[in-house]
Structures are given as structure tokens and as C-alpha cells.
Amino acid sequence: MKQKIKEHSIQLFDKKGFTSTSIQDIVESIGVTKGTFYYYYTSKEQLLMEIHLQFIDEVLNEQEEVINDSKKSFSDKLFEVIYLSLMDIKKQGPSAKVFYREMRHLNPESLTEIKAKRDLYRFNIEKLLNEGIKNGDLRSDLDVPIVSFGILGVMNWSYEWYNAEGQKNAFEIAKSFQDMILKGIKVEE
Amino acid sequence: MKQKIKEHSIQLFDKKGFTSTSIQDIVESIGVTKGTFYYYYTSKEQLLMEIHLQFIDEVLNEQEEVINDSKKSFSDKLFEVIYLSLMDIKKQGPSAKVFYREMRHLNPESLTEIKAKRDLYRFNIEKLLNEGIKNGDLRSDLDVPIVSFGILGVMNWSYEWYNAEGQKNAFEIAKSFQDMILKGIKVEE
Numbered sequence: 001m002k003q004k005i006k007e008h009s010i011q012l013f014d015k016k017g018f019t020s021t022s023i024q025d026i027v028e029s030i031g032v033t034k035g036t037f038y039y040y041y042t043s044k045e046q047l048l049m050e051i052h053l054q055f056i057d058e059v060l061n062e063q064e065e066v067i068n069d070s071k072k073s074f075s076d077k078l079f080e081v082i083y084l085s086l087m088d089i090k091k092q093g094p095s096a097k098v099f100y101r102e103m104r105h106l107n108p109e110s111l112t113e114i115k116a117k118r119d120l121y122r123f124n125i126e127k128l129l130n131e132g133i134k135n136g137d138l139r140s141d142l143d144v145p146i147v148s149f150g151i152l153g154v155m156n157w158s159y160e161w162y163n164a165e166g167q168k169n170a171f172e173i174a175k176s177f178q179d180m181i182l183k184g185i186k187v188e189e
Numbered sequence: 190m191k192q193k194i195k196e197h198s199i200q201l202f203d204k205k206g207f208t209s210t211s212i213q214d215i216v217e218s219i220g221v222t223k224g225t226f227y228y229y230y231t232s233k234e235q236l237l238m239e240i241h242l243q244f245i246d247e248v249l250n251e252q253e254e255v256i257n258d259s260k261k262s263f264s265d266k267l268f269e270v271i272y273l274s275l276m277d278i279k280k281q282g283p284s285a286k287v288f289y290r291e292m293r294h295l296n297p298e299s300l301t302e303i304k305a306k307r308d309l310y311r312f313n314i315e316k317l318l319n320e321g322i323k324n325g326d327l328r329s330d331l332d333v334p335i336v337s338f339g340i341l342g343v344m345n346w347s348y349e350w351y352n353a354e355g356q357k358n359a360f361e362i363a364k365s366f367q368d369m370i371l372k373g374i375k376v377e378e
Binding site: 075101129139149150155161168183 | 205206207208209264290293294318321325326327328331332335336338339341342343344345346347349350357361362365366369370371372373374375376377
């Protein structure tokens with residue numbers, strides 16, 4: 001039931017927004033009473049936090065598994081991190097939207113915790129780039145923090161447009177992005 | 190007064206969200222009555238549409254001015270389009286956030302109009318890339334639609350993290366992004 005409340009809430013928050021969705025809306029959509037809601041959650045904010053945590057923890061675990069795999073090359077790691085982010089949209093699209101849009105409705109302590117995890121995701125990308133520079137795979141003149149934001153932009157923006165039923169699949173898109181980020185778009189001089 | 194209502198509403202929508210902000214909140218923040226609001230706007234949705242239109246029209250005009258300048262090289266155009274997007278965040282940061290977050294609260298006709306303008310912004314990037322390929326500046330094996338989404342991601346994501354008072358200025362950041370997109374991050378083989 002707890003998972004069901006979460007799933008229905010994600011759908012409602014995605015459609016109507018967090019503030020416009022009442023606890024009454026949530027319980028009605030499942031056909032239970034408010035008592036059931038309060039058996040599992042103390043407030044709508046606590047539920048929102050659980051949705052955020054579930055999303056970011058899953059995303060972080062997947063990312064770290066790839067990044068810490070010493071058998072993979074830099075190029076493969078970059079591809080897989082991008083590919084995973086597209087698969088996450090497919091798997092948990094509405095969660096991703098709720099994550100990005102409704103963060104400001106978390107209470108201050110929750111927000112601090114979520115922001116730290118978001119930052120960790122970014123620092124892992126920085127770490128990956130720094131390793132690539134050290135290994136001689138990447139150009140040593142890169143501005144690592146800015147390039148990290150650029151790569152995150154390429155990845156995160158896809159939740160705005162990526163359609164899992166679209167013409168191109170996640171594999172092809174991740175390949176194009178990997179290629180663009182590694183080699184750039186310009187003809188070599 | 191019309192502009193003032195718009196400015197105060199943008200602040201409130203940014204802070205509290207569109208749905209949680211009432212017309213009463215808006216008029217109270219300026220110290221006028223609801224009558225004043227209804228003299229200029231028929232509804233909160235109409236006001237939201239005006240905010241969206243003002244933002245996207247300005248952004249589109251700036252972009253097209255750069256892209257249609259036949260004296261500029263591809264590299265310069267790419268730099269300027271990225272630089273302008275960072276300057277827009279500086280100039281109209283809360284508008285940008287309201288634009289991305291609250292779009293789904295527009296009425297269906299307004300949404301169609303705004304989406305067409307967003308698409309136009311993207312198609313202009315595709316046009317720029319196609320010209321670059323034709324001129325021999327860019328690699329001919331690029332997947333233009335996907336690369337366009339990638340470039341838009343780099344640019345649009347910056348409204349999530351760019352701080353106009355931060356360590357690096359818009360010029361430096363746009364240079365790093367231009368470099369990353371043109372040359373990639375990998376050491377040439």
C-alpha cells in the first residue's frame with residue numbers, strides 16, 4: 001500500500017503539481033481513506049521527500065556502479081552514464097519530473113539532504129573527468145566543473161524531450177551524445 | 190502598472206508556484222485592489238501566458254539576430270547563442286524558471302502557441318548545424334536533431350545552476366561550452 005500511495009501521488013503531482021494535489025485527491029485515486037495515508041506518512045511533505053529520496057538514491061547507485069568499475073574505459077563509462085539517465089526517464093519519467101519541479105516544496109532539512117545527493121552526482125562526474133585527464137584520455141585544459149555542468153545539461157535536459165516510444169532508442173541517442181561530448185562537432189583541422 | 194503586476198507575479202510564481210499564488214497575493218504585494226488586476230488581465234492564466242510570451246519572444250529575437258548574421262562564423266554564432274542564454278538568466282532568471290516550470294498551467298491554445306515558439310528556437314539550432322555541415326565546418330555524420338537537443342541541454346540546464354555573481358562569468362562559461370561542443374573533451378588521436 002505504501003508503494004501504491006507513492007505511485008499514485010507521483011502521477012498526481014506530475015499532472016496537477018504538488019501544491020494543487022491534496023491528500024484527499026491521493027486517497028480518492030486509490031479508493032482508501034485518509035487514515036490509510038496517515039498510517040504510512042505523517043504529511044504530504046514527508047511523502048514528497050520519500051519520492052525524491054527513492055529517485056536520487058536509485059540514480060546515484062546506478063551511476064556509482066558504472067563509475068567505480070575499474071575494468072571500463074572512460075568512453076564506456078561516459079556512454080553508460082548517459083544511457084542510464086535515458087533509461088531512468090523511461091522507467092521513472094513522472095518521478096524525474098516531480099524531482100526537478102517540486103524540489104522547492106521540500107522542507108529545509110529535506111532540501112539540504114537532497115541537494116547534497118544531487119551535488120554528489122555532479123562530483124562523481126567531475127571525478128570521472130579528473131581521472132580521464134590524469135590518464136591522458138582527456139584534454140588537460142578542460143574546465144572540469146563547467147564541463148561537468150555541460151554534460152549534466154545534455155543528460156538532464158532529455159527528461160524534457162526524450163520519448164521512449166520515439167524514432168530513436170536510448171542506445172542510439174546515448175551514442176550520439178557520447179560522440180558529441182568526446183569528439184565535438186567540428187571537422188578536425 | 191501592467192509591467193509592475195507582471196514583475197511582482199513572476200517573483201511570486203517563482204517563490205510559491207503558480208497554483209499557490211492567488212490574485213489576492215499579487216495585488217497585496219503591490220498594494221492595489223483586485224479591480225486593478227482585472228483592468229489589465231482577465232485571469233491569472235492570461236497573465237501567465239503574457240509572462241511566457243515576453244520571455245520566449247525576447248529569447249527568439251536575440252537568437253535569430255545572431256543566427257541570421259551572415260558576417261559571423263559558425264563558431265562565433267555558437268558562442269553568442271550560448272552567451273546570450275546565460276545573460277538571459279542573469280537578466281530574467283525568475284522568468285526563465287517560471288517559463289520552464291509552469292508551462293503546463295497554460296490553457297491548451299496558449300500552450301500550443303508557446304510550444305511552437307520553443308520548437309522554433311530548436312529548429313534554428315538545427316538550421317545552424319545544417320549550414321555548418323554544408324559549409325564543411327562540421328562533421329557530416331552528426332545526428333542533427335539529437336545534437337541540437339544536446340546543445341539545448343547544455344544551455345538550458347544552466348538556469349538550474351548558473352550564478353551571475355559566481356566565480357566564473359558568462360563569457361568564460363560560454364567559452365568553455367563552445368570549446369567542449371566544437372572540439373570535444375577527448376585528446377585527439
